[in-house]
Amino acid sequence: xxxxxxxxxxxxxxxxxxxxxxxxxxxxxxxxxxxxxxxxxxxxxxxxxxxxxxxxxxxxxxxxxxxxxxxxxxxxxxxxxxxxxxxxxxxxxxxxxxxxxxxxxxxxxxxxxxxxxxxxxxxxxxxxxxxxxxxxxxxxxxxxxxxxxxxxxxxxxxxxxxxxxxxxxxxxxxxxxxxxxxxxxxxxxxxx
Amino acid sequence: xxxxxxxxxxxxxxxxxxxxxxxxxxxxxxxxxxxxxxxxxxxxxxxxxxxxxxxxxxxxxxxxxxxxxxxxxxxxxxxxxxxxxxxxxxxxxxxxxxxxxxxxxxxxxxxxxxxxxxxxxxxxxxxxxxxxxxxxxxxxxxxxxxxxxxxxxxxxxxxxxxxxxxxxxxxxxxxxxxxxxxxxxxxxxxxxxxxxxxxxxxxxxxxxxxxxxxxxxxxxxxxxxxxxxxxxxxxxxxxxxxxxxxxxxxxxxxxxxxxxxxxxxxxxxxxxxxxxxxxxxxxxxxxxxxxxxxxxxxxxxxxxxxxxxxxxxxxxxxxxxxxxxxxxxxxxxxxxxxxxxxxxxxxxxxxxxxxxxxxxxxxxxxxxxxxxxx
Numbered sequence: 001x002x003x004x005x006x007x008x009x010x011x012x013x014x015x016x017x018x019x020x021x022x023x024x025x026x027x028x029x030x031x032x033x034x035x036x037x038x039x040x041x042x043x044x045x046x047x048x049x050x051x052x053x054x055x056x057x058x059x060x061x062x063x064x065x066x067x068x069x070x071x072x073x074x075x076x077x078x079x080x081x082x083x084x085x086x087x088x089x090x091x092x093x094x095x096x097x098x099x100x101x102x103x104x105x106x107x108x109x110x111x112x113x114x115x116x117x118x119x120x121x122x123x124x125x126x127x128x129x130x131x132x133x134x135x136x137x138x139x140x141x142x143x144x145x146x147x148x149x150x151x152x153x154x155x156x157x158x159x160x161x162x163x164x165x166x167x168x169x170x171x172x173x174x175x176x177x178x179x180x181x182x183x184x185x186x187x188x189x190x191x192x
Numbered sequence: 193x194x195x196x197x198x199x200x201x202x203x204x205x206x207x208x209x210x211x212x213x214x215x216x217x218x219x220x221x222x223x224x225x226x227x228x229x230x231x232x233x234x235x236x237x238x239x240x241x242x243x244x245x246x247x248x249x250x251x252x253x254x255x256x257x258x259x260x261x262x263x264x265x266x267x268x269x270x271x272x273x274x275x276x277x278x279x280x281x282x283x284x285x286x287x288x289x290x291x292x293x294x295x296x297x298x299x300x301x302x303x304x305x306x307x308x309x310x311x312x313x314x315x316x317x318x319x320x321x322x323x324x325x326x327x328x329x330x331x332x333x334x335x336x337x338x339x340x341x342x343x344x345x346x347x348x349x350x351x352x353x354x355x356x357x358x359x360x361x362x363x364x365x366x367x368x369x370x371x372x373x374x375x376x377x378x379x380x381x382x383x384x385x386x387x388x389x390x391x392x393x394x395x396x397x398x399x400x401x402x403x404x405x406x407x408x409x410x411x412x413x414x415x416x417x418x419x420x421x422x423x424x425x426x427x428x429x430x431x432x433x434x435x436x437x438x439x440x441x442x443x444x445x446x447x448x449x450x451x452x453x454x455x456x457x458x459x460x461x462x463x464x465x466x467x468x469x470x471x472x473x474x475x476x477x478x479x480x481x482x483x484x485x486x487x488x489x490x491x492x493x494x495x496x497x498x499x500x501x502x503x504x505x506x507x508x509x510x511x512x513x514x515x516x517x518x519x520x521x522x523x524x525x526x527x528x529x530x531x532x533x534x535x536x537x538x539x540x541x542x543x544x545x546x547x548x549x550x551x552x553x554x555x556x557x558x559x560x561x562x563x564x565x566x
Contacts, residue, residue: 002551
Protein backbone atom coordinates (compact mmCIF):
# COMPACT_ATOMS: atom_id res chain seq x y z
CA UNK A 1 0.00 0.00 0.00
CA UNK A 2 1.75 3.16 -1.13
CA UNK A 3 2.18 6.09 1.22
CA UNK A 4 -0.15 8.88 0.27
CA UNK A 5 1.67 12.12 -0.38
CA UNK A 6 0.46 14.11 2.61
CA UNK A 7 1.40 11.19 4.83
CA UNK A 8 4.79 10.89 3.17
CA UNK A 9 5.39 14.55 3.88
CA UNK A 10 4.48 14.05 7.52
CA UNK A 11 6.82 11.09 7.76
CA UNK A 12 9.64 13.04 6.15
CA UNK A 13 9.15 15.94 8.52
CA UNK A 14 9.00 13.58 11.47
CA UNK A 15 12.28 12.03 10.44
CA UNK A 16 13.68 15.55 10.58
CA UNK A 17 12.45 15.68 14.18
CA UNK A 18 9.41 17.83 13.51
CA UNK A 19 7.28 17.01 16.51
CA UNK A 20 4.22 18.69 15.11
CA UNK A 21 4.27 16.41 12.09
CA UNK A 22 4.71 13.42 14.35
CA UNK A 23 1.74 14.60 16.36
CA UNK A 24 -0.32 14.53 13.19
CA UNK A 25 0.86 11.01 12.46
CA UNK A 26 -0.17 10.14 16.00
CA UNK A 27 -3.64 11.49 15.27
CA UNK A 28 -3.80 9.56 12.01
CA UNK A 29 -2.69 6.24 13.39
CA UNK A 30 -3.66 6.17 17.02
CA UNK A 31 -7.02 4.50 16.51
CA UNK A 32 -5.65 1.73 14.34
CA UNK A 33 -2.66 0.96 16.52
CA UNK A 34 -4.70 1.07 19.69
CA UNK A 35 -7.37 -1.19 18.22
CA UNK A 36 -4.78 -3.70 17.10
CA UNK A 37 -3.08 -3.72 20.48
CA UNK A 38 -6.39 -3.83 22.29
CA UNK A 39 -7.47 -6.93 20.41
CA UNK A 40 -4.12 -8.54 21.03
CA UNK A 41 -3.71 -7.88 24.74
CA UNK A 42 -7.31 -7.96 25.79
CA UNK A 43 -7.70 -5.08 28.19
CA UNK A 44 -7.76 -1.33 27.85
CA UNK A 45 -5.16 -0.51 30.49
CA UNK A 46 -2.47 -2.70 28.98
CA UNK A 47 -3.45 -1.52 25.52
CA UNK A 48 -2.93 2.11 26.51
CA UNK A 49 0.45 1.39 28.07
CA UNK A 50 1.61 -0.50 25.05
CA UNK A 51 0.26 1.98 22.54
CA UNK A 52 2.06 4.80 24.34
CA UNK A 53 5.33 2.89 24.30
CA UNK A 54 4.85 2.06 20.61
CA UNK A 55 4.43 5.71 19.64
CA UNK A 56 7.31 6.78 21.86
CA UNK A 57 9.44 4.14 20.25
CA UNK A 58 8.30 5.36 16.83
CA UNK A 59 9.27 8.94 17.72
CA UNK A 60 12.68 7.85 18.92
CA UNK A 61 13.44 5.64 15.98
CA UNK A 62 11.55 7.14 13.09
CA UNK A 63 14.83 8.03 11.42
CA UNK A 64 15.23 4.30 10.87
CA UNK A 65 12.12 4.20 8.73
CA UNK A 66 13.03 4.03 5.08
CA UNK A 67 10.35 4.53 2.43
CA UNK A 68 12.58 2.57 0.08
CA UNK A 69 12.97 -0.49 2.25
CA UNK A 70 9.84 -0.52 4.35
CA UNK A 71 6.61 -1.37 2.59
CA UNK A 72 4.74 1.49 4.20
CA UNK A 73 4.76 3.66 7.26
CA UNK A 74 1.69 1.80 8.50
CA UNK A 75 3.53 -1.46 8.10
CA UNK A 76 6.56 -0.11 9.90
CA UNK A 77 4.42 1.17 12.76
CA UNK A 78 2.55 -2.10 13.09
CA UNK A 79 5.82 -3.93 13.12
CA UNK A 80 6.83 -1.86 16.14
CA UNK A 81 3.47 -2.73 17.67
CA UNK A 82 3.92 -6.42 16.94
CA UNK A 83 7.40 -6.41 18.47
CA UNK A 84 6.24 -4.49 21.51
CA UNK A 85 3.52 -7.02 22.20
CA UNK A 86 5.83 -9.98 21.72
CA UNK A 87 8.50 -8.37 23.93
CA UNK A 88 6.02 -7.57 26.61
CA UNK A 89 4.81 -11.10 26.93
CA UNK A 90 8.26 -12.54 26.58
CA UNK A 91 9.46 -10.40 29.47
CA UNK A 92 6.52 -10.57 31.77
CA UNK A 93 4.90 -13.88 31.13
CA UNK A 94 7.51 -16.32 30.00
CA UNK A 95 5.36 -19.22 31.07
CA UNK A 96 2.36 -18.15 29.05
CA UNK A 97 2.10 -19.25 25.48
CA UNK A 98 1.55 -16.58 22.90
CA UNK A 99 -1.55 -18.53 22.01
CA UNK A 100 -3.00 -17.38 25.28
CA UNK A 101 -2.63 -13.73 24.40
CA UNK A 102 -5.97 -12.17 23.89
CA UNK A 103 -7.86 -14.90 25.68
CA UNK A 104 -9.27 -12.30 28.00
CA UNK A 105 -10.42 -9.89 25.33
CA UNK A 106 -13.40 -8.09 26.74
CA UNK A 107 -16.34 -7.49 24.48
CA UNK A 108 -17.63 -4.13 25.54
CA UNK A 109 -18.91 -2.79 22.30
CA UNK A 110 -22.45 -3.79 21.69
CA UNK A 111 -23.46 -0.49 20.19
CA UNK A 112 -25.82 -0.39 17.22
CA UNK A 113 -24.03 -0.74 13.95
CA UNK A 114 -21.37 -3.07 15.18
CA UNK A 115 -23.60 -5.97 16.05
CA UNK A 116 -25.46 -6.19 12.77
CA UNK A 117 -23.02 -7.08 10.09
CA UNK A 118 -23.49 -8.06 6.52
CA UNK A 119 -25.02 -11.48 6.06
CA UNK A 120 -23.20 -12.99 8.96
CA UNK A 121 -24.85 -10.52 11.27
CA UNK A 122 -22.02 -11.01 13.66
CA UNK A 123 -21.91 -9.49 17.04
CA UNK A 124 -18.57 -8.18 18.11
CA UNK A 125 -18.73 -10.64 20.97
CA UNK A 126 -19.19 -13.55 18.59
CA UNK A 127 -16.27 -12.49 16.51
CA UNK A 128 -14.11 -11.97 19.57
CA UNK A 129 -14.95 -15.41 20.73
CA UNK A 130 -14.25 -16.93 17.35
CA UNK A 131 -10.90 -15.17 17.16
CA UNK A 132 -9.84 -16.93 20.32
CA UNK A 133 -10.19 -20.25 18.54
CA UNK A 134 -7.40 -19.26 16.14
CA UNK A 135 -3.70 -19.63 16.71
CA UNK A 136 -1.88 -16.47 17.76
CA UNK A 137 -0.43 -16.11 14.28
CA UNK A 138 -3.73 -16.60 12.55
CA UNK A 139 -5.31 -14.09 14.88
CA UNK A 140 -2.58 -11.61 14.08
CA UNK A 141 -3.06 -12.14 10.36
CA UNK A 142 -6.79 -11.61 10.72
CA UNK A 143 -6.31 -8.43 12.72
CA UNK A 144 -3.64 -6.93 10.50
CA UNK A 145 -5.02 -8.08 7.20
CA UNK A 146 -8.75 -7.67 7.70
CA UNK A 147 -9.26 -5.32 10.62
CA UNK A 148 -6.39 -2.95 9.82
CA UNK A 149 -6.43 -3.49 6.08
CA UNK A 150 -2.70 -4.05 5.56
CA UNK A 151 -1.54 -5.88 2.48
CA UNK A 152 -0.26 -9.45 2.63
CA UNK A 153 3.24 -8.15 1.98
CA UNK A 154 3.04 -5.66 4.83
CA UNK A 155 1.73 -8.33 7.16
CA UNK A 156 4.56 -10.58 6.05
CA UNK A 157 7.11 -7.88 6.84
CA UNK A 158 5.65 -7.40 10.27
CA UNK A 159 5.53 -11.07 11.13
CA UNK A 160 8.72 -12.03 9.39
CA UNK A 161 6.91 -14.34 6.96
CA UNK A 162 6.75 -14.67 3.22
CA UNK A 163 3.83 -13.04 1.48
CA UNK A 164 2.61 -16.42 0.24
CA UNK A 165 2.73 -17.81 3.76
CA UNK A 166 0.58 -14.97 4.96
CA UNK A 167 -1.94 -15.64 2.21
CA UNK A 168 -2.12 -19.29 3.20
CA UNK A 169 -2.55 -18.35 6.84
CA UNK A 170 -5.33 -15.95 6.06
CA UNK A 171 -7.32 -18.56 4.17
CA UNK A 172 -6.90 -21.09 6.93
CA UNK A 173 -7.87 -18.46 9.47
CA UNK A 174 -11.01 -17.59 7.56
CA UNK A 175 -11.98 -21.22 7.26
CA UNK A 176 -11.39 -21.76 10.94
CA UNK A 177 -13.39 -18.69 11.81
CA UNK A 178 -16.24 -19.74 9.58
CA UNK A 179 -16.27 -23.19 11.13
CA UNK A 180 -16.22 -21.83 14.65
CA UNK A 181 -18.92 -19.32 13.96
CA UNK A 182 -21.12 -21.85 12.20
CA UNK A 183 -20.78 -24.32 15.04
CA UNK A 184 -21.53 -21.57 17.51
CA UNK A 185 -24.66 -20.67 15.64
CA UNK A 186 -25.87 -24.18 15.36
CA UNK A 187 -25.37 -24.65 19.09
CA UNK A 188 -27.26 -21.48 19.85
CA UNK A 189 -30.03 -22.50 17.49
CA UNK A 190 -30.33 -25.85 19.24
CA UNK A 191 -30.43 -24.15 22.63
CA UNK A 192 -33.37 -22.05 21.50
CA UNK B 193 -3.85 -21.29 -4.85
CA UNK B 194 -7.30 -22.77 -5.39
CA UNK B 195 -9.98 -21.02 -7.36
CA UNK B 196 -11.72 -20.12 -4.18
CA UNK B 197 -8.60 -18.67 -2.62
CA UNK B 198 -7.92 -16.77 -5.77
CA UNK B 199 -11.39 -15.28 -5.67
CA UNK B 200 -11.02 -14.32 -2.04
CA UNK B 201 -7.70 -12.71 -2.84
CA UNK B 202 -9.34 -10.73 -5.61
CA UNK B 203 -11.98 -9.65 -3.18
CA UNK B 204 -9.40 -8.53 -0.64
CA UNK B 205 -7.54 -6.63 -3.32
CA UNK B 206 -10.76 -4.92 -4.33
CA UNK B 207 -11.38 -4.04 -0.71
CA UNK B 208 -7.88 -2.55 -0.46
CA UNK B 209 -8.60 -0.48 -3.54
CA UNK B 210 -11.97 0.63 -2.23
CA UNK B 211 -13.85 -1.01 -5.12
CA UNK B 212 -16.87 -2.12 -3.19
CA UNK B 213 -19.19 -2.61 -6.17
CA UNK B 214 -16.58 -4.76 -7.84
CA UNK B 215 -17.21 -7.43 -5.26
CA UNK B 216 -20.75 -8.05 -6.39
CA UNK B 217 -19.68 -8.21 -10.03
CA UNK B 218 -16.97 -10.61 -9.07
CA UNK B 219 -19.35 -12.89 -7.27
CA UNK B 220 -21.92 -12.75 -10.05
CA UNK B 221 -19.28 -13.82 -12.51
CA UNK B 222 -18.44 -16.85 -10.42
CA UNK B 223 -21.86 -18.26 -9.85
CA UNK B 224 -20.52 -21.78 -9.43
CA UNK B 225 -18.44 -20.91 -6.40
CA UNK B 226 -20.60 -18.12 -5.19
CA UNK B 227 -22.25 -19.66 -2.16
CA UNK B 228 -19.02 -20.92 -0.71
CA UNK B 229 -17.04 -17.81 -1.40
CA UNK B 230 -19.80 -15.44 -0.48
CA UNK B 231 -19.72 -16.89 2.97
CA UNK B 232 -16.01 -16.13 3.32
CA UNK B 233 -16.28 -12.77 1.65
CA UNK B 234 -19.05 -11.67 3.92
CA UNK B 235 -17.20 -12.94 6.92
CA UNK B 236 -14.18 -10.85 5.96
CA UNK B 237 -16.52 -7.92 5.38
CA UNK B 238 -17.95 -8.41 8.84
CA UNK B 239 -14.49 -8.57 10.38
CA UNK B 240 -13.49 -5.39 8.61
CA UNK B 241 -16.39 -3.59 10.20
CA UNK B 242 -15.42 -4.45 13.71
CA UNK B 243 -14.53 -1.52 15.87
CA UNK B 244 -14.24 -0.50 19.47
CA UNK B 245 -16.48 2.08 21.02
CA UNK B 246 -15.68 5.71 20.24
CA UNK B 247 -15.77 6.45 23.92
CA UNK B 248 -13.00 4.02 24.67
CA UNK B 249 -10.84 5.16 21.76
CA UNK B 250 -11.30 8.83 22.55
CA UNK B 251 -10.36 8.42 26.21
CA UNK B 252 -7.37 6.27 25.36
CA UNK B 253 -6.15 8.79 22.78
CA UNK B 254 -6.15 11.60 25.33
CA UNK B 255 -4.49 9.61 28.07
CA UNK B 256 -1.80 8.17 25.85
CA UNK B 257 -1.04 11.61 24.46
CA UNK B 258 -0.53 12.97 27.97
CA UNK B 259 1.80 10.14 28.85
CA UNK B 260 3.71 10.61 25.65
CA UNK B 261 4.30 14.28 26.24
CA UNK B 262 5.68 13.52 29.67
CA UNK B 263 7.85 10.78 28.24
CA UNK B 264 9.15 13.15 25.60
CA UNK B 265 9.99 15.64 28.30
CA UNK B 266 11.87 12.83 29.98
CA UNK B 267 13.77 12.28 26.75
CA UNK B 268 14.85 15.87 26.81
CA UNK B 269 16.08 15.52 30.35
CA UNK B 270 18.22 12.51 29.66
CA UNK B 271 19.39 13.90 26.34
CA UNK B 272 17.97 11.16 24.21
CA UNK B 273 16.79 13.65 21.61
CA UNK B 274 19.82 15.22 20.01
CA UNK B 275 18.01 18.33 18.94
CA UNK B 276 15.48 18.60 21.71
CA UNK B 277 13.56 20.62 22.60
CA UNK B 278 13.01 21.78 19.08
CA UNK B 279 9.30 21.40 19.10
CA UNK B 280 8.23 19.14 21.85
CA UNK B 281 5.53 21.46 23.02
CA UNK B 282 4.44 22.29 19.53
CA UNK B 283 4.01 18.57 19.05
CA UNK B 284 1.54 18.52 21.85
CA UNK B 285 -0.57 21.50 20.99
CA UNK B 286 -0.36 21.66 17.23
CA UNK B 287 0.14 18.15 16.05
CA UNK B 288 -2.43 16.41 18.14
CA UNK B 289 -4.99 19.12 18.50
CA UNK B 290 -6.73 21.28 15.98
CA UNK B 291 -7.77 24.19 18.02
CA UNK B 292 -4.67 25.84 19.26
CA UNK B 293 -1.21 26.97 18.35
CA UNK B 294 1.76 26.64 20.61
CA UNK B 295 2.08 29.62 22.87
CA UNK B 296 5.21 28.32 24.45
CA UNK B 297 6.86 26.66 21.53
CA UNK B 298 8.88 29.62 20.45
CA UNK B 299 10.13 30.14 23.95
CA UNK B 300 10.88 26.47 24.33
CA UNK B 301 13.07 26.64 21.26
CA UNK B 302 14.90 29.62 22.58
CA UNK B 303 15.84 27.95 25.81
CA UNK B 304 19.21 26.36 25.81
CA UNK B 305 19.06 22.60 26.03
CA UNK B 306 21.03 22.29 29.25
CA UNK B 307 18.89 24.93 30.91
CA UNK B 308 15.70 23.21 29.97
CA UNK B 309 17.10 19.82 30.82
CA UNK B 310 18.11 20.99 34.26
CA UNK B 311 14.77 22.62 34.78
CA UNK B 312 12.83 19.61 33.58
CA UNK B 313 14.97 17.30 35.67
CA UNK B 314 14.24 19.53 38.58
CA UNK B 315 10.55 19.16 37.92
CA UNK B 316 10.71 15.44 37.53
CA UNK B 317 13.00 14.89 40.46
CA UNK B 318 11.40 17.17 42.98
CA UNK B 319 8.06 18.33 41.73
CA UNK B 320 8.22 20.22 44.96
CA UNK B 321 5.92 22.99 45.95
CA UNK B 322 8.81 25.11 47.14
CA UNK B 323 10.62 24.88 43.84
CA UNK B 324 7.48 25.68 41.94
CA UNK B 325 6.82 28.62 44.17
CA UNK B 326 10.32 29.93 43.68
CA UNK B 327 10.09 29.47 39.94
CA UNK B 328 6.75 31.25 39.63
CA UNK B 329 8.38 34.65 39.75
CA UNK B 330 11.46 33.68 37.73
CA UNK B 331 12.30 35.91 34.80
CA UNK B 332 13.95 35.06 31.49
CA UNK B 333 17.62 34.40 32.06
CA UNK B 334 17.03 33.07 35.53
CA UNK B 335 18.03 29.45 36.18
CA UNK B 336 14.51 28.81 37.41
CA UNK B 337 12.89 30.21 34.31
CA UNK B 338 13.08 26.87 32.54
CA UNK B 339 11.34 25.28 35.49
CA UNK B 340 8.67 27.89 35.31
CA UNK B 341 8.10 27.19 31.64
CA UNK B 342 8.15 23.47 32.19
CA UNK B 343 5.62 23.83 34.94
CA UNK B 344 3.42 25.91 32.66
CA UNK B 345 3.67 23.27 30.01
CA UNK B 346 2.54 20.62 32.44
CA UNK B 347 -0.36 22.81 33.52
CA UNK B 348 -1.40 23.18 29.94
CA UNK B 349 -1.03 19.54 29.07
CA UNK B 350 -2.89 18.33 32.11
CA UNK B 351 -5.83 20.71 31.85
CA UNK B 352 -8.82 18.39 31.92
CA UNK B 353 -11.36 20.63 30.27
CA UNK B 354 -11.60 23.53 27.88
CA UNK B 355 -12.58 25.84 30.71
CA UNK B 356 -9.55 24.89 32.74
CA UNK B 357 -7.35 25.23 29.68
CA UNK B 358 -8.75 28.73 29.27
CA UNK B 359 -7.80 29.58 32.84
CA UNK B 360 -4.29 28.27 32.28
CA UNK B 361 -3.92 30.25 29.06
CA UNK B 362 -5.10 33.42 30.79
CA UNK B 363 -2.64 32.82 33.58
CA UNK B 364 0.18 32.25 31.11
CA UNK B 365 -0.71 35.42 29.21
CA UNK B 366 -0.58 37.47 32.40
CA UNK B 367 2.76 35.91 33.27
CA UNK B 368 4.18 36.88 29.87
CA UNK B 369 2.84 40.37 30.40
CA UNK B 370 4.50 40.68 33.79
CA UNK B 371 7.75 39.38 32.32
CA UNK B 372 7.55 41.86 29.47
CA UNK B 373 7.10 44.66 31.99
CA UNK B 374 10.09 43.41 33.94
CA UNK B 375 12.17 43.27 30.78
CA UNK B 376 11.11 46.78 29.86
CA UNK B 377 12.12 47.99 33.28
CA UNK B 378 15.70 46.91 32.64
CA UNK B 379 15.66 48.21 29.07
CA UNK B 380 15.83 44.83 27.36
CA UNK B 381 13.92 45.74 24.21
CA UNK B 382 14.55 42.47 22.39
CA UNK B 383 13.15 40.46 25.28
CA UNK B 384 10.16 42.77 25.49
CA UNK B 385 9.32 42.09 21.87
CA UNK B 386 9.71 38.35 22.22
CA UNK B 387 7.59 38.24 25.34
CA UNK B 388 4.82 40.42 23.94
CA UNK B 389 4.83 38.26 20.85
CA UNK B 390 4.33 35.21 23.05
CA UNK B 391 1.68 37.07 24.97
CA UNK B 392 -0.11 37.75 21.72
CA UNK B 393 0.08 34.11 20.62
CA UNK B 394 -1.27 32.94 23.97
CA UNK B 395 -4.09 35.46 23.81
CA UNK B 396 -4.98 34.31 20.33
CA UNK B 397 -5.08 30.76 21.64
CA UNK B 398 -7.42 31.91 24.35
CA UNK B 399 -9.62 33.73 21.85
CA UNK B 400 -9.65 30.72 19.59
CA UNK B 401 -10.50 28.42 22.46
CA UNK B 402 -13.41 30.70 23.36
CA UNK B 403 -14.64 30.55 19.78
CA UNK B 404 -14.37 26.78 19.69
CA UNK B 405 -16.22 26.46 22.98
CA UNK B 406 -18.91 28.78 21.70
CA UNK B 407 -19.23 26.72 18.55
CA UNK B 408 -19.63 23.60 20.66
CA UNK B 409 -22.28 25.40 22.72
CA UNK B 410 -20.24 25.07 25.86
CA UNK B 411 -20.50 27.51 28.73
CA UNK B 412 -18.03 30.27 27.90
CA UNK B 413 -18.76 32.56 30.83
CA UNK B 414 -15.62 31.46 32.65
CA UNK B 415 -13.26 31.64 29.73
CA UNK B 416 -14.62 34.93 28.45
CA UNK B 417 -14.20 36.31 31.97
CA UNK B 418 -10.58 35.22 31.88
CA UNK B 419 -10.21 36.83 28.47
CA UNK B 420 -11.62 40.17 29.53
CA UNK B 421 -9.59 40.12 32.73
CA UNK B 422 -6.42 39.58 30.73
CA UNK B 423 -7.34 42.28 28.24
CA UNK B 424 -7.74 44.68 31.13
CA UNK B 425 -4.37 43.64 32.49
CA UNK B 426 -2.86 44.43 29.09
CA UNK B 427 -4.53 47.79 29.08
CA UNK B 428 -3.29 48.60 32.57
CA UNK B 429 0.21 47.58 31.57
CA UNK B 430 0.00 49.80 28.53
CA UNK B 431 -1.00 52.78 30.62
CA UNK B 432 1.81 52.09 33.03
CA UNK B 433 4.32 51.70 30.21
CA UNK B 434 3.31 55.04 28.81
CA UNK B 435 3.61 56.70 32.15
CA UNK B 436 7.09 55.30 32.54
CA UNK B 437 8.03 56.20 28.99
CA UNK B 438 8.74 52.59 28.02
CA UNK B 439 8.37 53.11 24.32
CA UNK B 440 9.07 49.60 23.06
CA UNK B 441 6.69 47.97 25.52
CA UNK B 442 3.99 50.51 24.75
CA UNK B 443 4.38 50.01 21.02
CA UNK B 444 4.32 46.27 21.36
CA UNK B 445 1.25 46.28 23.56
CA UNK B 446 -0.57 48.57 21.16
CA UNK B 447 0.27 46.22 18.36
CA UNK B 448 -0.93 43.11 20.18
CA UNK B 449 -4.04 44.90 21.37
CA UNK B 450 -4.97 45.71 17.80
CA UNK B 451 -4.35 42.16 16.71
CA UNK B 452 -6.44 40.71 19.52
CA UNK B 453 -9.18 43.22 18.98
CA UNK B 454 -9.43 42.25 15.35
CA UNK B 455 -9.57 38.56 16.24
CA UNK B 456 -12.31 39.14 18.77
CA UNK B 457 -14.33 41.23 16.38
CA UNK B 458 -13.82 38.84 13.51
CA UNK B 459 -15.26 36.07 15.66
CA UNK B 460 -18.10 38.22 16.94
CA UNK B 461 -17.30 37.46 20.56
CA UNK B 462 -19.09 39.48 23.16
CA UNK B 463 -17.39 39.67 26.48
CA UNK B 464 -18.87 40.27 29.92
CA UNK B 465 -19.48 43.83 31.06
CA UNK B 466 -16.25 43.67 33.02
CA UNK B 467 -14.52 43.90 29.69
CA UNK B 468 -15.59 47.51 29.38
CA UNK B 469 -12.21 48.72 30.17
CA UNK B 470 -11.28 51.41 32.57
CA UNK B 471 -9.46 54.30 31.08
CA UNK B 472 -5.74 53.93 31.13
CA UNK B 473 -4.16 56.13 33.71
CA UNK B 474 -3.63 59.63 32.51
CA UNK B 475 -0.14 60.89 32.67
CA UNK B 476 0.44 64.38 33.92
CA UNK B 477 0.54 66.73 31.06
CA UNK B 478 2.58 69.82 30.66
CA UNK B 479 0.62 72.56 28.95
CA UNK B 480 -1.18 69.99 27.01
CA UNK B 481 -1.32 70.49 23.33
CA UNK B 482 -3.20 67.50 22.25
CA UNK B 483 -1.23 65.80 19.61
CA UNK B 484 -3.42 62.79 19.60
CA UNK B 485 -1.20 60.09 20.84
CA UNK B 486 -3.19 57.47 22.49
CA UNK B 487 -3.70 53.83 22.97
CA UNK B 488 -6.24 51.60 21.40
CA UNK B 489 -8.97 50.26 23.49
CA UNK B 490 -8.67 46.57 23.81
CA UNK B 491 -12.24 46.34 24.89
CA UNK B 492 -14.55 44.39 22.74
CA UNK B 493 -18.14 45.15 22.19
CA UNK B 494 -17.63 48.21 24.27
CA UNK B 495 -17.90 51.80 23.35
CA UNK B 496 -15.33 52.78 25.89
CA UNK B 497 -12.42 54.33 24.16
CA UNK B 498 -9.23 54.92 25.81
CA UNK B 499 -6.37 57.12 25.07
CA UNK B 500 -3.24 58.27 26.63
CA UNK B 501 -0.32 59.64 24.90
CA UNK B 502 2.46 62.07 24.73
CA UNK B 503 1.61 65.62 24.12
CA UNK B 504 2.95 69.06 24.25
CA UNK B 505 6.25 68.75 22.70
CA UNK B 506 7.49 65.59 24.19
CA UNK B 507 9.20 62.51 23.14
CA UNK B 508 6.26 60.29 23.07
CA UNK B 509 4.70 57.39 21.42
CA UNK B 510 1.26 56.17 21.24
CA UNK B 511 -1.69 55.51 19.15
CA UNK B 512 -5.13 56.75 19.47
CA UNK B 513 -7.96 54.74 18.27
CA UNK B 514 -11.46 53.87 18.94
CA UNK B 515 -12.23 50.65 20.59
CA UNK B 516 -13.88 49.37 17.50
CA UNK B 517 -12.43 51.01 14.50
CA UNK B 518 -8.83 50.52 15.21
CA UNK B 519 -7.95 53.82 13.62
CA UNK B 520 -4.59 54.92 14.86
CA UNK B 521 -3.41 58.38 15.46
CA UNK B 522 0.18 58.50 16.33
CA UNK B 523 2.99 60.86 16.47
CA UNK B 524 4.94 63.23 18.54
CA UNK B 525 5.53 66.82 17.98
CA UNK B 526 7.22 69.63 19.76
CA UNK B 527 10.65 70.00 21.03
CA UNK B 528 10.71 70.44 24.70
CA UNK B 529 9.30 69.12 27.87
CA UNK B 530 7.69 65.80 28.33
CA UNK B 531 4.30 64.71 29.15
CA UNK B 532 1.53 62.53 28.16
CA UNK B 533 -1.98 63.52 27.54
CA UNK B 534 -5.01 61.51 27.06
CA UNK B 535 -7.99 61.98 24.95
CA UNK B 536 -11.00 60.14 23.91
CA UNK B 537 -11.68 59.85 20.29
CA UNK B 538 -14.98 61.62 20.51
CA UNK B 539 -13.34 64.62 22.05
CA UNK B 540 -10.68 64.98 19.51
CA UNK B 541 -10.89 67.80 17.08
CA UNK B 542 -8.50 68.92 14.49
CA UNK B 543 -7.11 67.72 11.25
CA UNK B 544 -5.21 64.57 10.70
CA UNK B 545 -2.60 63.68 8.20
CA UNK B 546 -0.60 60.62 7.47
CA UNK B 547 2.73 60.58 9.15
CA UNK B 548 5.58 58.17 9.24
CA UNK B 549 6.03 58.61 12.90
CA UNK B 550 9.01 60.80 12.77
CA UNK B 551 7.93 64.36 12.87
CA UNK B 552 9.37 67.63 13.88
CA UNK B 553 11.42 67.97 16.97
CA UNK B 554 12.70 64.99 18.88
CA UNK B 555 9.56 63.07 18.70
CA UNK B 556 9.60 59.37 18.32
CA UNK B 557 6.40 58.26 16.85
CA UNK B 558 4.79 55.23 15.38
CA UNK B 559 3.69 55.29 11.81
CA UNK B 560 0.16 56.45 11.63
CA UNK B 561 -1.77 59.61 11.63
CA UNK B 562 -0.81 62.83 13.26
CA UNK B 563 -3.71 64.87 14.38
CA UNK B 564 -3.28 68.52 14.89
CA UNK B 565 -5.65 70.57 16.95
CA UNK B 566 -7.94 72.82 15.05
